Amino acid sequence: MAASQDSTSRFMRAIKNGDYLLAAALFAVVIVLILPVPKAILDSLLSLSIGFSVMILLVIIYVREPVQLSVFPSVLLITTLYRLALNVASTRLILLDGDAGKIIESFGQFVVGGNYVVGAVVFLILVIVNFLVITKGAGRIAEVAARFTLDAMPGKQMAIDAELNAGIIDETTAQKRREKIQQEADFYGKMDGASKFVRGDAIAGILITLINVIAGFGIGMLQRGMTLPESLKLYTLLSIGDGLVSQIPALILSLAAGLLITRASGRQNLGSSLARQLGFYPRALGILGGILFFFAIMPGMPRIPFIALGGLAIALAFTMKRRKLDATRFSTLLDEAEDFEDPKSRADMPGGASTRxxxxxxxxxxxxxxxVSDAPPTxxxxxxxxxxxxxxxxxxxxxxxxxxxxxxxxxxxxxxxxxxxxxxxxxxxxxxxxxxxxxxxxxxxxxxxxxxxxxxxxxxxxxxxx
Known part of the structure; x- marks a missing residue:
C-alpha cells in the first residue's frame, strides 16, 4: 500500500513538472506521422494547435523581459514539428477519403466562402505576410540582437567585476547578474536559429498545399471518375482549408516571436508599456482627432466612422492630458514636502544652499x-x-x-x-x-x-x- 502511494506521488510530481507530458507529446507526434488518424482526433489536434499558439501569444504580451521565456526557441521547434505532423495526417485523409474532418472543411467552405480561387488568394497572402514580413524581420532582429549581445558580454562582465570589487554589490548579486548575461546570450543565439525553423515551416506549407492539389486532382480524375470541375473544387478547397489551418497558427507564433525579440526589458508588460509611453503624448492624439474630422468632411468619405474615431481620439487626449497634469502636480507637492522637511536638501537654491x-x-x-542645528535630524x-x-x-x-x-x-x-x-x-x-x-x-x-x-x-x- 505504501509502495503504491509512493509511486502515485512520484507520478503526480512528474506530471506536475511536465516530464511525462513533454515525452508523451513528442511520442504522439511520431505516432501521428506514422499511423492514420481518425477525423475526430484530427479535429481535436488542430484545435489544440490553434489554441496553443494563441496561448503563447498571450503569454508573451505579459512577459516583462525576453529572458523570462527562455524556452521559446524550443517551443518554436516543437510546434513546427507538430504542425508538420498534422499536415501529414490531414494529407493522408484528404487523398484517401476526400474528407479531413470538420475544421478543415469549415476553413475551406466558410472562411473563403466555398470559392477555391478566393481561398488560394487568401492562403498566398497569409504565406507572404508570414514568410516575407514577420518571419524575415524577426529573424533579422534575432541575428542582430545575438551579435550585439555577444559583443557586449565582456563589457558587462567587467562592469560586474568592478562593482563587486568596489563593494557596491555582493557576490550573490554578481553571480545572478552573470547568469542573466549568459542567459541573454544563449536566448538570442537560439532565437536566431529558431527563426529558420519558422521560415522553413512557411515554405513547407506552400509545397504541401500544392502537392495536395495536384495529387488530389489526379486521384479524383483517374481513380474516382470525377469530372474536372468536381475534382478541382473538392481537393482544392480541402487543400486550401488544410493550408489555412496550418498557416494561421504559424502566423500567430511568428508574430509572437517578433514581439518577444523586439520586447525591451522593463518592469511592466507590453500592454502597460504601450499605454504609458503612447499616452505620454496626448497632443499627438488631439492632432489625430483633428485629422480624422478633416477626413469626415471630405466628399465621398464615410462620416460616421471618422467622426466616431476622431471624437474618441480627442476624448482620450483630454483624459491623458488631465492625468499628466495631476501626476505633475502630485510630484511637485512631494518635492515641496521634502524641501519643507529637510531644507538642506535643496541643492540649487540661493542663500545657504549647497552644491553636491x-x-x-x-x-x-x-x-x-x-x-548641528536645533531642529531634530531627519x-x-x-x-x-x-x-x-x-x-x-x-x-x-x-x-x-x-x-x-x-x-x-x-x-x-x-x-x-x-x-x-x-x-x-x-x-x-x-x-x-x-x-x-x-x-x-x-x-x-x-x-x-x-x-x-x-x-x-x-x-x-x-x-x-x-
Missing amino acids: IGGKSSSEAESGVSA TGELQKLVDTDILSIELGYSLLRLADENKGGDLIARIIGLRKSFAREMGLVLPTVAVRDNFELEANDYRFLLRGKPVAQGRLLPNRSL
Missing part, C-alpha cells in the same frame, strides 16, 4: 560633517551619519582651501575630472569620493580612506602644490 560634488556637498567638504541626515563612504579624502585645516571653490580651490573639480576620464578610458565608473576635514591631522597632512579605513597618508605644502 562627488556625492557630498561642498559645505560638507569644507566642514566635514553637517552643522531620516536622510541620520542615514548620512550611518553610511560609510567607499572612498574618502581627509584634509588638515591648512589644506581646506584647496577644496573651497570660493577661495579658488579646484580639488573637487579635479576629482570629478579624473573620475570622468577614468570612466571614458577604462569603461568603469569609480565610486564617489567624499572630501572632508579632520582636525586630528596635522595642518598640512592628508590621508585616503577605503571604507573608513586609512590606506595612505601624506603631507602637502599649500604654497608649493602644482
Whole structure:
C-alpha cells in the first residue's frame, strides 16, 4: 500500500513538472506521422494547435523581459514539428477519403466562402505576410540582437567585476547578474536559429498545399471518375482549408516571436508599456482627432466612422492630458514636502544652499560633517551619519582651501575630472569620493580612506602644490 502511494506521488510530481507530458507529446507526434488518424482526433489536434499558439501569444504580451521565456526557441521547434505532423495526417485523409474532418472543411467552405480561387488568394497572402514580413524581420532582429549581445558580454562582465570589487554589490548579486548575461546570450543565439525553423515551416506549407492539389486532382480524375470541375473544387478547397489551418497558427507564433525579440526589458508588460509611453503624448492624439474630422468632411468619405474615431481620439487626449497634469502636480507637492522637511536638501537654491560634488556637498567638504542645528535630524541626515563612504579624502585645516571653490580651490573639480576620464578610458565608473576635514591631522597632512579605513597618508605644502 505504501509502495503504491509512493509511486502515485512520484507520478503526480512528474506530471506536475511536465516530464511525462513533454515525452508523451513528442511520442504522439511520431505516432501521428506514422499511423492514420481518425477525423475526430484530427479535429481535436488542430484545435489544440490553434489554441496553443494563441496561448503563447498571450503569454508573451505579459512577459516583462525576453529572458523570462527562455524556452521559446524550443517551443518554436516543437510546434513546427507538430504542425508538420498534422499536415501529414490531414494529407493522408484528404487523398484517401476526400474528407479531413470538420475544421478543415469549415476553413475551406466558410472562411473563403466555398470559392477555391478566393481561398488560394487568401492562403498566398497569409504565406507572404508570414514568410516575407514577420518571419524575415524577426529573424533579422534575432541575428542582430545575438551579435550585439555577444559583443557586449565582456563589457558587462567587467562592469560586474568592478562593482563587486568596489563593494557596491555582493557576490550573490554578481553571480545572478552573470547568469542573466549568459542567459541573454544563449536566448538570442537560439532565437536566431529558431527563426529558420519558422521560415522553413512557411515554405513547407506552400509545397504541401500544392502537392495536395495536384495529387488530389489526379486521384479524383483517374481513380474516382470525377469530372474536372468536381475534382478541382473538392481537393482544392480541402487543400486550401488544410493550408489555412496550418498557416494561421504559424502566423500567430511568428508574430509572437517578433514581439518577444523586439520586447525591451522593463518592469511592466507590453500592454502597460504601450499605454504609458503612447499616452505620454496626448497632443499627438488631439492632432489625430483633428485629422480624422478633416477626413469626415471630405466628399465621398464615410462620416460616421471618422467622426466616431476622431471624437474618441480627442476624448482620450483630454483624459491623458488631465492625468499628466495631476501626476505633475502630485510630484511637485512631494518635492515641496521634502524641501519643507529637510531644507538642506535643496541643492540649487540661493542663500545657504549647497552644491553636491562627488556625492557630498561642498559645505560638507569644507566642514566635514553637517552643522548641528536645533531642529531634530531627519531620516536622510541620520542615514548620512550611518553610511560609510567607499572612498574618502581627509584634509588638515591648512589644506581646506584647496577644496573651497570660493577661495579658488579646484580639488573637487579635479576629482570629478579624473573620475570622468577614468570612466571614458577604462569603461568603469569609480565610486564617489567624499572630501572632508579632520582636525586630528596635522595642518598640512592628508590621508585616503577605503571604507573608513586609512590606506595612505601624506603631507602637502599649500604654497608649493602644482
